[in-house]
Amino acid sequence: MQKTKPFYYGGQALIEGVMMRGREHMAMAVRKPDGELEIISEPLSSIYKGRVRETPFIRGIIVLIETLALGIRTMLRSAQIATAEEGEDDIPAAALWSSVALAIVFAVVLFFIGPLLLTRYTVDPFIDSSLASNLIEGLIRIAIFIAYLKLIGLMPDIKRVFSYHGAEHKVVNAYEEGEPLELETARKYSTAHARCGTSFTLAVLVIAIIVFALLGRPNIWVSIASRIVLIPVIAAFGYEFIRFSGAHSKNPFVRVTLGPGLWLQAMTTREPDDSQLEAALSALKRVIEADAGIASAPRNDSPDFVTAGSPD
Numbered sequence: 001m002q003k004t005k006p007f008y009y010g011g012q013a014l015i016e017g018v019m020m021r022g023r024e025h026m027a028m029a030v031r032k033p034d035g036e037l038e039i040i041s042e043p044l045s046s047i048y049k050g051r052v053r054e055t056p057f058i059r060g061i062i063v064l065i066e067t068l069a070l071g072i073r074t075m076l077r078s079a080q081i082a083t084a085e086e087g088e089d090d091i092p093a094a095a096l097w098s099s100v101a102l103a104i105v106f107a108v109v110l111f112f113i114g115p116l117l118l119t120r121y122t123v124d125p126f127i128d129s130s131l132a133s134n135l136i137e138g139l140i141r142i143a144i145f146i147a148y149l150k151l152i153g154l155m156p157d158i159k160r161v162f163s164y165h166g167a168e169h170k171v172v173n174a175y176e177e178g179e180p181l182e183l184e185t186a187r188k189y190s191t192a193h194a195r196c197g198t199s200f201t202l203a204v205l206v207i208a209i210i211v212f213a214l215l216g217r218p219n220i221w222v223s224i225a226s227r228i229v230l231i232p233v234i235a236a237f238g239y240e241f242i243r244f245s246g247a248h249s250k251n252p253f254v255r256v257t258l259g260p261g262l263w264l265q266a267m268t269t270r271e272p273d274d275s276q277l278e279a280a281l282s283a284l285k286r287v288i289e290a291d292a293g294i295a296s297a298p299r300n301d302s303p304d305f306v307t308a309g310s311p312d
Contacts (some may be wrong), residue, residue: 009172009247010195011163012071015157020168020283021070025290028074029282031275032069032080038081039282040093041290043287051101060239061232067197068100110148111205112227120220121225129218138209145205145265149198149267159270166191167272167280169265183274191269195246198268199261204238211237 011020017030017037027041053059073096084093117135127133152158174190175181211234215226246253 008195009175009287011168011172011283012067012074012197013168014075015084015161016164016279016281017303018164018168018171018280019071019074019078020280020287022287022291025287026074027283027287027290028078028278029076029286031279032081033084037279037282039286041286042078043290044083044221055112055298056240060236063239064232068101068103072099072103074095084246097302107230108228111141111145112208112231113224115144116223116227120222120223124217127209133217134209134213134215138205141208142202142205144265145201146267149264155188162268163270163272164276164279166269167276168270169196169269170277171284175284181285182279183281184251186277186281187274190285191271192262192265193246194249194258194262195242198265199248199258200238200242202261202264203241204234207237207241208234208290249270257298297312 007023009020009022011018011026014028014030017028019026020030021044025041025043027039029037029039032038053062076096076099115137118140119133123136124133153162153243167186169191170189171181172193174186177189179185179189208230211230212226214239215223217223218226245254245258249258
């Protein structure tokens with residue numbers, strides 16, 4: 001009998017909630033103004049699953065698209081639920097993809113074009129080495145990323161999102177250790193996780209230094225174009241690194257390479273309270289049930305936790 005490949009559950013923090021992505025479904029649990037949890041699950045679009053998503057390197061690009069599209073859609077939906085706003089359940093496609101486009105443009109300008117221009121016009125006139133130029137540009141890029149995380153982490157609403165981020169990690173850590181999906185067991189686990197998006201972003205920024213160094217120091221327009229068109233390639237390598245590291249996180253050497261990403265997660269996670277852990281547990285329970293074909297309970301039910309087992 002052919003052994004089924006392991007599936008790694010994961011998700012993201014939302015406004016007053018958590019989204020968990022499964023093999024065939026996604027589920028989100030969001031705290032409403034009255035204190036009740038609203039739990040929603042739905043099948044994933046075909047773009048987010050299938051053989052192509054399991055193809056090395058191509059899957060990294062698909063995950064990047066998924067993270068933006070699915071992440072923004074569920075984030076906007078959670079904001080509607082958490083603030084009790086009236087509106088359609090589904091975010092219009094035009095609004096969703098406009099948000100994705102704006103997020104991409106913002107990230108490219110802030111983390112790729114900005115550091116390039118800053119280096120080219122303030123540092124390069126004084127150095128001859130293209131290697132040194134690319135290294136300095138990369139260090140500026142990482143510094144901007146850290147400063148960005150530090151600044152947004154000062155916002156009260158973002159602090160709460162970071163607490164839900166910590167809850168998501170605790171619950172996934174407990175599940176992957178085969179623990180019961182209960183508050184008592186989830187509390188004891190770390191708010192850091194090897195497959196976190198924060199670690200993925202850091203890996204992308206480090207790999208970018210290597211890739212751009214191989215290009216030397218071409219003229220400014222070629223350099224700008226390279227920072228745009230090579231992002232999917234760099235993201236693909238970054239995803240493979242995080243995927244491999246997550247599967248071998250107990251290896252001493254791998255743990256060393258994971259260290260900077262785990263350290264950086266201290267800026268994007270906070271210790272959650274029990275209500276935040278409850279949301280993460282409910283989302284994971286619901287997506288496991290949906291993947292197993294178990295009929296969903298009403299959307300506004302309260303959770304009764306299950307015992308973790310193999311997701312496959």
